Amino acid sequence: MSQNIKTIPTSEYEEIIRVVQEYYVDGLRVGSTATVAKSFHKDATMYGFTLNGTLLGGPVKNLYDFMDQHGDAPNIKTRLDIIGITPSTAIVKVDMENDAAGCDYTDFHTMMKFDGEWKIIAKVFHTYKS
Template sequence: MSKNVKAVPTSDYFAVVEVVENYVAGLKVGDAKQVAKSFHKDATMYGFSAEGELLGGPISNLWTFMEQFGAAPNIIARNDIISITPTTAVVKVDMENDAAGNDYTDNHTLLKQDGKWLIIAKVFHTYQK
């Protein structure tokens, strides 16, 4: 019989959710420095605009977006952990009313490095209004 061992402690689930909740909280107040704390320094961001245009590149593109549009005081989000292992996680973030007034679905891939969870990739879809 194989070992019956729990691979991922419950505390990791809480830590992953905390990282994503910090991202959303930073968007709400328009604080790029707060949002940056959720991302790995080498993170990337790719996805589709509401018009179907593929956008992408370094996560610094998100900081540019935040500078352009500011805070999103009416943003609401639902975060669901889709998958988690001892070192990786995928979180779906369903958002409405970002700073530009758009609705999104984000899929964040997180890595646990040196005991800390960070988003390494953000893949998004923007919905038409």
């Protein structure tokens, strides 16, 4: 017989969204690499296709370099959706419009919980023309 136990409390969903919104999105909005870095694990990676179809891959420092080059994104608009979640892992989809370079994106962030804190360990993205 099923135990009907809810394994993931609602507070975990809220915490994941808070990390992505408060550190990643809000950091992009003001152009703060220090804020964005709070959402990522120190060894995080990122891979995706740029606007011209070039594969950009490697350490998350590539994102920080992009931010340093393009600055803030005061008009950024996002929608965050948790695609999947376990007690220690999650996938978050970020639908984004009007970043610092004027592009739109779909990001998929793979997250893990380390010592009670959710961190992005991998970002994969696709770039769209605005």
